[in-house]
Amino acid sequence: MTQDTALYVYALLPGRPDAADGVTGLDGRPLRLVAVPGTGVTALVHDAAPEPFQGDDDRVRRWVAQQSEAVTTVWERTGSLLPMTFNVLVADDPATGRSAEQRLGEWIREQADDVENQLRALAGRCELRVEIALDRAAVAGQAGPAEAGDETRLSPGMRRLLAKQREQREKNAAGRLADTLHADLRRRLLSVAEDLRDRGTTGGADETAVLSASLLVRQEDVDAVGLVLSEAQARRPALRIRFLGPWPPYSFAEIRPREQTENAVS
């Protein structure tokens, strides 16, 4: 039996004693706050054995949902927090006799300026996820009529070749259109969002990806982003739009590593 000598860390947040009241995390464990004296920062944690959570995909998916729900609940209460990734554990250190809580506190004290600046910068902001793709079939219809002509007299090989060329033309046309739409949507989104991270495109087989991004948005501007999207949809019905969130700013919670220099390579 392993003892709960470690802390599983969910997030760092501005000190507020009741922020974790009644909130549970992975497998229903009650969460608590660890205040760090001398700073305005607290850590959202539960006690854990000093080993990572691991299991099959379904279990991990369940844990992720639980972690996200817990962090979101606390985030809505405090208006700002720095969410951690999955499996961030701090163990105690038998060699020096320091407890996990002491070690976490030491780390936070060292980073307190960065953490507090980040918490201030992210206060009142949320993350939204936007995924936009073009329905290729709908675009092909608009790209102009296929070449007229009686193809039935052609050989099967020739017909295959023509079909392939047509498909390639459609893909190219959709790609060009997607470029234009992307530039326009990106500009419109950046006029309301404070930051945007491109996430790389992953379109389905029958669609051409246009834009996939995480946005950092002030809470009061969520509707402004929604309006950009509904207008884009109205202008071009062939767009498929997914609009997710609001979430704590997962993709924007980042503390600059200190002194990352060429030395890391030597």
Next chain:
Amino acid sequence: MVSDRSPMRPTREPRVTLDDLVEVLLNKGAVLHLDLIVAVADIPLIGVSVRAAVAGMETMLEYGMMRHWDEATRAWAERSVARRALDLREGERVLSRMAGGHLLTGGVYHGWRPGTVYLTDQRLVVLRDEPREILWQAELDAVRQVRLKPERTVGGEERLRLEVALADGRRELLSAREPETLHDLLSRSGAGRLAPTAAGEEPAVAEGHLWYEEPRRSGPLWRGGRARLTASRLTWKSPVDARPALVLPLTDLAEVGRAPGYGPAGEGSVLVLRTGAGDELRVAADDPARWVRWLESARPVAAAG
């Protein structure tokens, strides 16, 4: 544009968003540079940062040093390592991977950015580990020449850097743990061949590195990237974006001018592109005069009056 349309509402309904959350929580975002301690199955990695620990495991996995570890631990370590790897394209294969970095020049920041250098059968990439981001990359068929270049470090020692000359005339400096090995591999993988034009793509009149001043709510931001001028349009794309952030049909380009003062490429490097609608776009080039010539000659004659 003013609209009475009702705004689209975001959803965080778990049934719809769980896959996205899994990706966010396991792969990206939520990354803090914590020098915290994870004790993996009774093997305490005391005093080692998570990043270093995972990097160490990567090495151990490569050399089979973890075979005595129990299966579950190994699987966890493998997952941790896998999420730091480069996202490969379809059919792309990694030829070599080593610690290294890219020298960022020309902008406000100037300095080495460390990461992992990947050589695949398609491109040369410098990937930052945490948070994972492509710091720099080049298609192999855009690489014209690679040579080893000695350089004296601040500490007074000499190290070999890899100078990569690209088709557009830029020269980039990379560091690598084994510069000679990387140089050999790059030379052998055929870097230097002329790039074939992608099927159906409009041929470029001009192509090269360009800065684009992207308008943003929080104030404009100069970003580095690649510009491509064809007979019909100018596009500009950042290497960290999937598609161009600027697409300007040349029929929309009313005027090309130079702006006084400093840009990211030095004094007098800024070009102002005025659109038919009266908007002003700003780009900056190392060779502004050449871009003005290219743009002027590509601009439709009818718009020149």
